[in-house]
Amino acid sequence: xxxxxxxxxxxxxxxxxxxxxxxxxxxxxxxxxxxxxxxxxxxxxxxxxxxxxxxxxxxxxxxxxxxxxxxxxxxxxxxxxxxxxxxxxxxxxxxxxxxxxxxxxxxxxxxxxxxxxxxxxxxxxxxxxxxxxxxxxxxxxxxxxxxxxxxxxxxxxxxxxxxxxxxxxxxxxxxxxxxxxxxxxxxxxxxxxxxxxxxxxxxxxxxxxxxxxxxxxxxxxxxxxxxxxxxxxxxxxxxxxxxxxxxxxxxxxxxxxxxxxxxxxxxxxxxxxxxxxxxxxxxxxxxxxxxxxxxxxxxxxxxxxxxxxxxxxxxxxxxxxxxxxxxxxxxxxxxxxxxxxxxxxxxxxxxxxxxxxxxxxxxxxxxxxxxxxxxxxxxxxxxxxxxxxx
Amino acid sequence: xxxxxxxxxxxxxxxxxxxxxxxxxxxxxxxxxxxxxxxxxxxxxxxxxxxxxxxxxxxxxxxxxxxxxxxxxxxxxxxxxxxxxxxxxxxxxxxxxxxxxxxxxxxxxxxxxxxxxxxxxxxxxxxxxxxxxxxxxxxxxxxxxxxxxxxxxxxxxxx
Numbered sequence: 140x141x142x143x144x145x146x147x148x149x150x151x152x153x154x155x156x157x158x159x160x161x162x163x164x165x166x167x168x169x170x171x172x173x174x175x176x177x178x179x180x181x182x183x184x185x186x187x188x189x190x191x192x193x194x195x196x197x198x199x200x201x202x203x204x205x206x207x208x209x210x211x212x213x214x215x216x217x218x219x220x221x222x223x224x225x226x227x228x229x230x231x232x233x234x235x236x237x238x239x240x241x242x243x244x245x246x247x248x249x250x251x252x253x254x255x256x257x258x259x260x261x262x263x264x265x266x267x268x269x270x271x272x273x274x275x276x277x278x279x280x281x282x283x284x285x286x287x288x289x290x291x292x293x294x295x296x297x298x299x300x301x302x303x304x305x306x307x308x309x310x311x312x313x314x315x316x317x318x319x320x321x322x323x324x325x326x327x328x329x330x331x332x333x334x335x336x337x338x339x340x341x342x343x344x345x346x347x348x349x350x351x352x353x354x355x356x357x358x359x360x361x362x363x364x365x366x367x368x369x370x371x372x373x374x375x376x377x378x379x380x381x382x383x384x385x386x387x388x389x390x391x392x393x394x395x396x397x398x399x400x401x402x403x404x405x406x407x408x409x410x411x412x413x414x415x416x417x418x419x420x421x422x423x424x425x426x427x428x429x430x431x432x433x434x435x436x437x438x439x440x441x442x443x444x445x446x447x448x449x450x451x452x453x454x455x456x457x458x459x460x461x462x463x464x465x466x467x468x469x470x471x472x473x474x475x476x477x478x479x480x481x482x483x484x485x486x487x488x489x490x491x492x493x494x495x496x497x498x499x500x501x502x503x504x505x506x507x508x509x510x511x512x513x514x515x516x517x518x519x520x521x522x523x524x525x526x527x528x529x
Numbered sequence: 530x531x532x533x534x535x536x537x538x539x540x541x542x543x544x545x546x547x548x549x550x551x552x553x554x555x556x557x558x559x560x561x562x563x564x565x566x567x568x569x570x571x572x573x574x575x576x577x578x579x580x581x582x583x584x585x586x587x588x589x590x591x592x593x594x595x596x597x598x599x600x601x602x603x604x605x606x607x608x609x610x611x612x613x614x615x616x617x618x619x620x621x622x623x624x625x626x627x628x629x630x631x632x633x634x635x636x637x638x639x640x641x642x643x644x645x646x647x648x649x650x651x652x653x654x655x656x657x658x659x660x661x662x663x664x665x666x667x668x669x670x671x672x673x674x675x676x677x678x679x680x681x682x683x684x685x686x687x688x
Contacts, residue, residue, distance in 0.1 A: 159688050166685040176686035266688045315688075437536065437551040444550035487685045494688075510540065514547065 150274055157266045158493040162477065166487045173516050174487040174508075178315060180379035180460070181507045182434075184416075185427040188378065191419040192412055201411050206403040208236025208387070209414045215421045216387050220372070223347070224357040226365050228389040235395060235402055236409045236417075240345040240373035240386035245271050246405070247341050247369045247388060248307070250398040252277035256306035261292050262495030264311045265343070277306070283497035286465060289454050290319035294328040301332070307339050310358060313346035316494045316503035317463040318439075318456020323356040330361040339394075340368040345386070346459040348377035348428055351436045353457065359389075366391055369398075374413075376459075377428055378420040383413040435460050438506040438513055445517050446504075449524055460507045463491065467500040469527055477502060483526065484519040533562055534571070538671070541575040580675050581667065590619070590635045590664040591642045594628040595650065596657040605629060608655050617645055628660070639663065 144152075166172055183189075207213060213230040221227050228234055237243040244267060252258060254276030260268045262281045269279035282300050284290040292310065310329075312321045321329070333340065340358055347355040359365040373386025388398065439462065446453035446464040453464035466476045473490035480486050489505075491498030506513060532552060536543060545563070549556040566572040581588050597608050605623050612632055613621045619633040632650065636642040643661065651659050667675045 157688060159686060163684070163686040172685050174681075174685040177683045178687050179683060181681070181683075433532070433535075437532070440553045441547065441551045444553075489686055489688075510543075510551075 150276070154270045154273055159266060159489060162474075162487075162489065162493065165478065166481055169481065169485065172481070172485050172487050173512065173519065175504045175506070175513070175516050176487040176489050177505055177507060178461075179381040179507060180376060180431070181509060182379040182431050184378065184380050184383070185420070185424050187423050187427075188380070188416050188420045192416040195412060195415040199415070204236075204408045204411045204414055206408055207234065207399055208409060209411070209418070212236055212414050212418050212421075213387075215418050216389070219421045220370070220389055223355075224360050224370075226357070226359045226370075226389075228370075229392070232392045233395050234387060234389050235399055236414060237373075237386045237388060237402065238406055238409050239375060239384045240343060240371050241267060242402070242406065242409075243369075243371040243373070243386050243388040244268065244341065244343060246398050246401040247371070247390075247394075248272055248277070249275055249401050250394065251307055251339060253306070255304060257302060257304040258306060259297070259300055259308045259338075260495075261309060261311060261314075263290075263314075263316055263491060263498035263501075264309070264494055265315045266494065268309050268311075278304070280305075281495060281497070283495070284317070284319070285497070286452075286454060286501075290314060290317040290463070291321055291325050292329060294332050297329060297332050301336070301338070305336075305338055307341055308333070309341045309343065311343040313344075313350060313355065313458025315346065315459055316461050316489065316491065316498065317501075318459045318461045319454075319463075320350055320353075320456075320458040321356070321358075322353070323360070326356060326358050326361050326364075329358070330364050333367065334363050338367070340364065341371065342368050343371045345371065345373050346376050347372060349432060349435060349460060350458045351432070351439060355458070369394060374417050374420055378417075378424055379431065380413075380417075380420065383410070383416060385409055385413040385417050435506060438508070438510060441510070441513060442504060442506055442517070445521075449521055451524070460505055462504050462506065463498075463501050464504065465501050469524070473499055473502060480520065480523050484523045486516050486519045486523070531566075533559070534566065537563075537572070537575075578671050578673055582675075587637045588635060589637065589639060589642060590633055591646075592662045592664065593632045593634060593646055593650065594660040594662075595630040595632060596659075597629040598655045598657060599629075600655060608653060611653055612650065615645075615649060617642075 213234040216234050217228045217230040248271045252275040256277045257280045258272045258277050260279050260281050262283050272279045280300050282296050284292055342358045344357055359368050359370050369388055369390040371388050374380040442462045443453050443455055451464040451466055453462055456462055473492045477488055477490045489503040491501030545556045545559045548559045599605050600607055609621050612618055617634050619635050622631045624631050634642055646659050646661050
């Protein structure tokens with residue numbers, strides 16, 4: 140008999156499954172659930188992109204592309220990034236097309252983290268960073284952001300956690316789950332702390348197209364930061380292309396050269412069909428993206444206003460497609476609140492602590508849903524709160 | 530487009546309170562803006578988007594192309610205004626291209642519509658010819674897919 144326990148790596152056995160999983164199982168077994176729990180767009184991929192993929196399938200052979208991605212796509216990514224941030228990356232040696240932003244995060248961490256290296260992770264945040272750091276034998280060090288700072292990373296919080304062993308800062312803004320953003324002024328202060336160190340920034344800007352009221356500012360735009368940043372973005376959120384699995388990273392050539400080795404050995408190349416479609420997305424979909432952002436913005440205002448009116452303090456998130464209301468006034472923990480809301484009103488939202496301890500006392504509510512769906516869910520949440528008699 | 534108009538076109542049944550939340554303005558401001566849109570004739574009314582096939586199995590719509598001789602000083606306006614007075618007529622539009630006026634007409638059977646075209650439209654002074662096309666199936670109306678049920682396949686919870 141094979142002893143499975145002894146065949147598996149010690150490192151992977153130590154890694155905890157995603158905290159969201161348990162709640163997922165709970166919700167999945169129920170009937171008639173109205174969910175605000177999903178982290179992907181409700182919009183369809185723009186038709187021009189889908190149509191171009193269909194045409195590509197008819198006309199082209201689906202063969203491996205260059206490891207780093209189709210030359211034309213890398214060129215368009217460089218152009219697009221320049222248009223958005225003013226940063227010029229060389230498409231031949233500073234851009235890699237990856238399997239979603241996720242792969243970009245993974246291979247960047249793998250290329251940089253040595254055992255014992257400390258990696259600063261701004262929390263609450265998307266669930267993948269700490270486990271990936273642990274897989275490399277690195278030490279995840281969380282920096283907790285706070286409601287009073289509108290969940291922004293502050294210079295003082297950052298300084299406090301920097302040690303001689305600090306290798307990397309993971310900067311996930313616009314943020315999942317809070318919807319917080321970092322303005323140019325906020326980023327300047329972070330840059331001041333980092334400028335004279337040897338710390339690299341892994342800037343996960345996957346939600347950069349989804350900001351409301353002001354244009355997204357990338358850390359790479361701040362003086363002296365481009366040279367120390369791995370800039371990560373992708374097609375999933377901006378162009379509603381989650382299932383196409385396509386993202387990219389841009390970074391200085393010495394870093395990209397090493398990251399590319401991992402991508403080459405692990406992945407070979409990103410899906411070629413998706414790469415062709417992505418060219419269309421980058422060049423033809425400005426209107427579609429603008430329309431999606433306008434629609435998200437309307438929903439965002441509705442949720443923020445509704446939660447505040449219901450008595451759940453909700454700060455004004457300026458990015459992504461989540462609001463992050465505080466539920467401490469109910470006296471319940473995040474998990475308790477979510478479980479009861481699910482059981483009593485069949486509404487699924489995600490407990491804030493699934494994204495790190497600092498998310499405790501909050502819930503993540505996604506507005507990647509139609510207005511009609513949101514209005515129904517809000518009605519039920521209101522009924523739930525009324526039933527609590529607080 | 531004006532965001533308030535966009536929302537109302539999407540769902541005219543949203544309450545002023547809901548619209549105020551969505552637009553980040555007060556309920557009073559919403560009421561004033563709507564009143565102004567109505568007074569200015571920008572909003573002409575509010576109607577439901579109906580799947581006609583399900584609502585009334587006998588309802589038939591035809592799309593009629595009219596070629597017309599424009600009249601001195603008045604162009605196409607007089608003829609268009611005459612046509613639009615008929616209750617059967619749902620819409621009248623002046624077109625560029627191969628014909629002049631596009632008219633949609635609703636009735637309960639093919640014969641009624643054919644007779645309406647022959648007796649009412651074709652006989653108007655200045656109308657040179659008519660071509661009648663019947664609607665067989667509507668796929669999309671006012672931005673909404675009529676035939677398809679929208680199913681969310683995303684599951685309930687995901688990071």
